[in-house]
Amino acid sequence: MTSIKTHDQTVLGNVHDQPEMLREAFARRSEIIEPFVRSFTSAPVKRVVFLGSGTSYNVSNIAAAYFTRLVGVEGVAPYPTEFMNYGVGLDPQHNDPQSVLVVGISQSGTSISTCEAMEWAKNQGYRTFAITSDVTSKITEIVTDVAPLLVGQELTGPETKGYTASILSIYLWAYSAAGAVGSLSENEVEAALQAAGTVCNDFDRVIAESEAWYDRNRPGLLHSSRINVLGYGIDYGTMLEGTLKIAEMLRVPTIGNLLEEHGHGPTYALKFDHATLIVGSEEKEFERALEFRRALPEYAPGTHVITCQDFDDADERDLVFSTKAGTYLAPLLYSVPMQFLSAKGGEDVYIDTDHNPVDIHLGHYEAERQSGN
Structure with a gap:
């Protein structure tokens, strides 16, 4: 170790x-x-x-x-x-x-x-x-x-x-x-x-800005009946991780999707109390992500972009990191706000985030089982 x-x-x-x-x-x-x-x-x-x-x-x-x-x-x-x-x-x-x-x-x-x-x-x-x-x-x-x-x-x-x-x-x-x-x-x-x-x-700043984003958006996030997480490009994997963490700890229905695919069916199920987190990578789809960011709030106000990229109409719902990381390094940052939503959000609604309510262990060799995948 x-x-x-x-x-x-x-x-x-x-x-x-x-x-x-x-x-x-x-x-x-x-x-x-x-x-x-x-x-x-x-x-x-x-x-x-x-x-x-x-x-x-x-x-x-x-x-x-x-x-x-x-x-x-x-x-x-x-x-x-x-x-x-x-x-x-x-x-x-x-x-x-x-x-x-x-x-x-x-x-x-x-x-x-x-x-x-x-x-x-x-x-x-x-x-x-x-x-x-x-x-x-x-x-x-x-x-x-x-x-x-x-x-x-x-x-x-x-x-x-x-x-x-x-x-x-x-x-x-x-x-x-x-x-x-x-x-x-x-x-x-x-x-x-x-x-x-x-x-x-500079990661202390990443932590502070991520926690502040959760704190200012806490009421809407914690009252969401469903959370959608969208990503693309390199950060398709970030979307998968955010979806896993929120479902694992906050324990509300959480759906992850490729950005463009979200407009091909999932929006039919969109409700006013849904939250949508868009991981805004510095790639070809970024402007498309902003189109989603501007269109969805009419139907579900809790739509948030998490990015290192500055954009004109960002507001308190969004997290635009002051630490600027390029395409390949940004995945190091983008999971952190979703970690706070999952871990701090879980604590705020009295969930023991380390307790698995299903008392079976199918993923690991039990005799040697430790935390982690």
Whole structure:
């Protein structure tokens, strides 16, 4: 396990713990980067398959986009069982399994579906790698190489800082791998790493602005009968994570959707007391996202944009971060306001956010079960 300090072991305590955790993880970034780049460059890679469940699946979606766009190799993120049982994410034309790197993301290292899929991949001759906060966990007994997830302890059920630690890790992997294979120049890689360091150093402001956004919108958010979360591009994975966290802790009906698909049916069910959170990535769809932001309040006033992009008619419903992060770094920020809605909102309506009301554990190896996916 890592030696990173932790504070109050509640979900909300972990949310507040993120600035210190990210700064220390960035300072120790060589521990994250070097094992991965060594594994990635040990033989030519045509495809990277990222596997994870729950929060780790959401991270995998962002990782796949990073590697496709930045590194120039195909990144895919199937569900572990779909990968193992049906070959989803594999190309039958790739006859050389050594050209495929399968990466397991599991904070606890005990996710049943991820561990089983990684074992299947290794038995098929695919190269295997994992990132986990416990470098002695079950997944590490399966894979060839491992990197530590530098998150410290997160003993609560719902993951918050584990998500941001994972996003930082895959960002560092993607840029470092791109530099190693020549997809990006040394200067481009260095600029990206410096940008990450700047955001980690400024993460206290991200936390403060996210909590202030929740506090000023608390009445409407907590009285919503349904919450819609919309995303696109890189932040499709952020949408998935926000949807998971709100449903997991605030426990109201929560629906996530690709931005454009929200206008093809889901708006038929829109009601006045629904809240809609739009993750406004710096990508081609941003202006389209603002069209949704301007149209929906006539039918459901609680429509909010979460973004780093300034726009003219932003108001108190929106969160426009003063910390400006580009397309690939912004996912580190965008989950935080939804963490506050989930964790602080849950506490405000007297939900024990760490208690699972369903007393069955199907996701992890029970004898070794820890928090996390």
